[in-house]
Amino acid sequence: MKASNLGYRLGGVLIISVILALLSDAFLSASNLLNVLRQASLIFLLASGVTLVILAAGLDLSIGANVALSACLAATVIKLTGSIALGIVTGLSCGVVIGLVNGVLVTALRLPPFIATYGMLWVLHGITYWYMAGDTIYDFPPTFRALGSGYALGVPVPVYLMLGCLVAGGLFTRYTTYGHQIYAIGANTEVARLSGIPVRSRLNLVYTLSGAMAGLASVVYLARLNSAEADIGEPLMLPAIAAVLIGGTSLFGGIGSLSGTLVGALFLTLVLNGMNLLTIGANWQPLVTGVIVVAAAWVDIVARRRGEG
Amino acid sequence: MSAAREKRLPTPFLPGVAYLLAGLLVTFSVLAPGFASVPNLLNVGVQSSILLLLALPMTLIIMSEGLDLSMGAMLGLAGVTLATLLVDGTSLVFAAGAALAVGLLFGMANGWLIVSLGIPPFVATLGTLGIAQGLALVATDGQSVVGIGEQLPDLYASRWIGLPFSILVALVAYGVFHLLLYHTRFGTYVFAIGGHREALDLAGVRANLYHVAIYGVGGVMAGFAALVFTGRMNAGHPTAALGMEFDAIAAVIVGGTSFSRGDGWLPGTVLGVLAVGVLKNGLNVIAISSSLQVASIGLLVIAALLIDSLRGRR
Numbered sequence: 228m229k230a231s232n233l234g235y236r237l238g239g240v241l242i243i244s245v246i247l248a249l250l251s252d253a254f255l256s257a258s259n260l261l262n263v264l265r266q267a268s269l270i271f272l273l274a275s276g277v278t279l280v281i282l283a284a285g286l287d288l289s290i291g292a293n294v295a296l297s298a299c300l301a302a303t304v305i306k307l308t309g310s311i312a313l314g315i316v317t318g319l320s321c322g323v324v325i326g327l328v329n330g331v332l333v334t335a336l337r338l339p340p341f342i343a344t345y346g347m348l349w350v351l352h353g354i355t356y357w358y359m360a361g362d363t364i365y366d367f368p369p370t371f372r373a374l375g376s377g378y379a380l381g382v383p384v385p386v387y388l389m390l391g392c393l394v395a396g397g398l399f400t401r402y403t404t405y406g407h408q409i410y411a412i413g414a415n416t417e418v419a420r421l422s423g424i425p426v427r428s429r430l431n432l433v434y435t436l437s438g439a440m441a442g443l444a445s446v447v448y449l450a451r452l453n454s455a456e457a458d459i460g461e462p463l464m465l466p467a468i469a470a471v472l473i474g475g476t477s478l479f480g481g482i483g484s485l486s487g488t489l490v491g492a493l494f495l496t497l498v499l500n501g502m503n504l505l506t507i508g509a510n511w512q513p514l515v516t517g518v519i520v521v522a523a524a525w526v527d528i529v530a531r532r533r534g535e536g
Numbered sequence: 537m538s539a540a541r542e543k544r545l546p547t548p549f550l551p552g553v554a555y556l557l558a559g560l561l562v563t564f565s566v567l568a569p570g571f572a573s574v575p576n577l578l579n580v581g582v583q584s585s586i587l588l589l590l591a592l593p594m595t596l597i598i599m600s601e602g603l604d605l606s607m608g609a610m611l612g613l614a615g616v617t618l619a620t621l622l623v624d625g626t627s628l629v630f631a632a633g634a635a636l637a638v639g640l641l642f643g644m645a646n647g648w649l650i651v652s653l654g655i656p657p658f659v660a661t662l663g664t665l666g667i668a669q670g671l672a673l674v675a676t677d678g679q680s681v682v683g684i685g686e687q688l689p690d691l692y693a694s695r696w697i698g699l700p701f702s703i704l705v706a707l708v709a710y711g712v713f714h715l716l717l718y719h720t721r722f723g724t725y726v727f728a729i730g731g732h733r734e735a736l737d738l739a740g741v742r743a744n745l746y747h748v749a750i751y752g753v754g755g756v757m758a759g760f761a762a763l764v765f766t767g768r769m770n771a772g773h774p775t776a777a778l779g780m781e782f783d784a785i786a787a788v789i790v791g792g793t794s795f796s797r798g799d800g801w802l803p804g805t806v807l808g809v810l811a812v813g814v815l816k817n818g819l820n821v822i823a824i825s826s827s828l829q830v831a832s833i834g835l836l837v838i839a840a841l842l843i844d845s846l847r848g849r850r
Contacts, residue, residue, distance in 0.1 A: 286658070288658075288662075332838065336841075336842055336845060337845050338838070338841050338842075338845065339795055341603070341658045342603075342785075342789070342795070342837070342841065343838070343841075345605075345658075345782070345785075346834045346835075346837045346838045346841075347834065347838075348834075349779075349782050349830050349831065349833065349834035350830075350831045350834035350835060350838075351831075352827075352830055352831070352834075353827045353828055353829065353830035353831025353832070353833075353834065354827070354828075354831050355827075356825075356826075356827030356830070357825050357827035357828045357831065360825070457827075465662065465666050468659070468662065472659075478655075478656055478659055479656075508674075508677075510670065510673035510674045510677065510678055511670060511673075511674055512670070513665075513666040513667075513669045513670035513673065514666060514667055514669075514670020514671055514673075514674060515670070516666050516670075517662075517663045517664060517665065517666025517667035517668075517669075517670060518663070518666075518667060520659065520662060520663035520666065521649060521655070521660060521663035521664070521667075524649075524655045524656070524659050524660065524663065525649075525653050525655060528653055528654050528655060
């Protein structure tokens, strides 16, 4: 993505921040801003994996359901063994396995990505509800909870995770052959294949990474909520995809960046946080997120047409 | 890719879904004694009828290489509109008209976003899913709308020529869609939009108009399904129908309609709806939790797509 584009998007974040600061006294308080960063980091963790998939002209609709199952399994393991490390490993591995299965469905079995991951969504949804049977697993050790709700040097712990993933992901997409190949596949799969890029194995990689990021997000989310229920992943899918689109990653693949997704996650969180501060009910959230998804997709199309014309 | 893959196979082919349905029927008859009784099979029909109302337009949408993820949410919003008007004492006809209008509006909006703006269908309808769901939640504050009077529940409970109302509605809807798809110009264009879009444009047909209309029909049918659903629930609920679009998509895919080349078969969709209905009901009878039923339908879709792909039809 061109730097100027990112500039416009950052401008949008600034404008909405100024509006919120004018409308609500609570907005500019340090605790609220840190809270915004904490929320944005969760959305970013999920959205960064989706960004890679969309860059390669794929789609992953299963991330929300992935988070739910991974979090519930991680919660079970922590409760059973008392080991935080084992719980984290469980959440991450569950996410990775789901991502890998998505990859196999898309590459080896050649299912359209949106329908393969949409089917996966409902398979995971069913398994999670069956497994939890209406139960809630709650109350985890404080050291685990610190992952989601703790602070280090005055900054929420998830923010460090977000920055770590941003730097690692940025280096990966920008400076490695793998990263360049992902862009190439998204820009034109056929050309990429003919140029000798191992398309299937790279696609497997991006779906697995998306699953891994969902696994990581599930651990952080679990630590923050301090409880696991079957439905915890449901409100996450739409915001994550919205963040990717607002961040300027094109739905048609090949164009976009993780830094854009970070800006998208910030923008979306500011909007949702602002609604919260202005005491607009949570019932409005799907409506607003839906409008943002459609608007962002439309902007992508217009920009694309202008680029071609 | 290969020449064989490109070759068009004739539709209708001998559908795998027929074997699947027969297999499910036999399996559950053996496993569950209560399954193969007339009241239970009638129950499957009643349960499947609302699904068919959604799966019929979904067939046209998928044939046009599209998708509508917003149908369950549209049904919810139309149902809430209907129930709210009925609670206010509006006549059933007016309230029903309003529900259909809500569906039509959202369906046309889907079509406009997808056809005129060029937004990929799954993203556009994911957005309108959020919008419709949000509107329904905001309008009802997340609560069920109860006290809709006797008229609609009575209509739902009525029997016509020995058949439950909802089955009769489903049969009529099938008849209308069959005529529409196979015996009108609109139907021919539906096949062509997924298969030979260029040819339509070259022939001077306003393909975009018909393409938008396909999604409009989807919205209207979601509104129509809301009438039956609200009658059955005796209330309007903002989120009860969420996810129903997945059953509809599953039924269409299992029924042999393909995501590409305008390859669709309406009787296959009926079989697909019945397969989904039988699977859910049968798992219910042998006491498998409803959550695993959802998962099993997910697996059913993936399996159907696999078979489709192995046959080299995609």
